[in-house]
Amino acid sequence: MILKTPYYLIDEKKLLGNLRIIRHIRETSGAKSVLALKCFAAWSVFDLMKRYMDGTTSSSVYEARLGHEKFGKEVHAYCVGFSREDVRQVAAFSDKIIFNSLSQLEAFSGLAGSCAVGVRVNPGISFSHFDLANPARKYSRLGVTDRAALKKALPRLSGVMFHYNCENDDFGHFARHLEHIGRAYGDVLGRLKWVSLGGGLYFTKKGYPVAKFCRTLEAFSRAFGIQVYLEPGESAVTQAAQLVTRVVDIVRNGMDIAIVDASTEAHMLDLLIYRQNAKLQEKRRGRFTYMIAGRSCLAGDIFGTYRLGRRLKVGSEIRFLDAAGYTMVKKNWFNGLQMPSIVVRRLGGSLDVVRRFSYGDFVSSLS
Structure with missing residues (x-):
């Protein structure tokens, strides 16, 4: 799927x-x-x-x-x-x-x-x-x-x-x-x-x-x-969830910066609060250095800087680990960004999309 x-x-x-x-x-x-x-x-x-x-x-x-x-x-x-x-x-x-x-x-x-x-x-x-x-x-x-x-x-x-x-x-x-x-x-x-x-x-x-x-x-x-x-x-x-994203752009300003379709401010807020880097699924360090950033307008919307074993391009998937605690309970509509869906991989291996969020959810959260 x-x-x-x-x-x-x-x-x-x-x-x-x-x-x-x-x-x-x-x-x-x-x-x-x-x-x-x-x-x-x-x-x-x-x-x-x-x-x-x-x-x-x-x-x-x-x-x-x-x-x-x-x-x-x-x-x-x-x-x-x-x-x-x-x-x-x-x-x-x-x-x-x-x-x-x-x-x-x-x-x-x-x-x-x-x-x-x-x-x-x-x-x-x-x-x-x-x-x-x-x-x-x-x-x-x-x-x-x-x-x-x-x-x-x-x-x-x-x-x-x-x-x-x-x-x-x-x-x-x-x-x-x-x-x-x-x-x-x-x-x-x-x-x-x-x-x-x-x-x-x-x-x-x-x-x-x-x-x-x-x-x-x-x-x-x-x-x-x-x-x-x-x-x-x-x-x-702990370790029971990921935030799955894709690269939407790569810009260069002193280093390569990969922008993903999610945000620390809106989707992993504790990274900003405690000034921590997100954990990546990548298992090995490589020769390609990227700052991975969110797509909100906040200048400090940064997941972290990493050395990867692959070159990123628009469409590349990036998975952030340990994304269960203090994430879904704190997610918000900052910038009106698309809120991540919630998907469960059941014990039998099937994927269950239990929640999708829409423009209607964004509107109903306001007045």
Whole structure:
């Protein structure tokens, strides 16, 4: 099948590799995993994912509703700032409501109905390569920092969330931080039913010591008699998708610049936010150097500079790897560019074009 570019290609076989690790962690350590929809919400593959995961976690009413309607199982509803109407809505279809602050807990916990209630705790420690994504940065608004006030609120709580990692593939660092949390909050954890350790842990990365990770999680759960949750986003979908593009022009200004029919600004926004280069499918370096750029009007719309083993021409296909996390959930209509279709390669190998976007979608997104 020849598909019109650009399109995101989700590969269920590659997705399955991550999901099997997630299931193994639950079976070995007892830690449950809920998919972080802020990272990946392509519900066309939820039928596969829900066989291996325990539910979803959200950052808004819409994400929580999507998890309820398209994934099922457990729904964890969190938001940095709920309104009264937000809480009324999520209480209708969520299992847990997690408040960001004690003031929100005080104001809205009475609206939670039968939902288990928790708060986010900021332990003052974190792992992040970027200050922009550091939840424990100076003046962070993310989570409760006052331990004395937290203890006073315990009668209202059944659990807490510690989300303090971002792209952490260092098991030793994770283990030391978890030990710190056990020491600092042990008297709190021992009075609760569940604890979420959040996301940002790259335990599906090749070479990660999954066995040690499982033993550490199981020991932590046993020490405090508490159910542990993980909130994988990237770990659930890493290496499971590509952004497939074609070259539409090649210009020269000090070097060869290949312009593709996609954009970092519109289709892989995190590359711009964190100033990173896209990963290419190309397996070998060669003698042909190209800057690969997007077709938006933004001067810095650059995927990266690469040495390729082939000469590019108009029509050449270029595939950017690791295009699942924080891509489709952030895609936008900047410049009115054609939005990539979403295609799934099913387990049996067939290609399923699950979504095409049109001018009508562009118009309906505006007013």
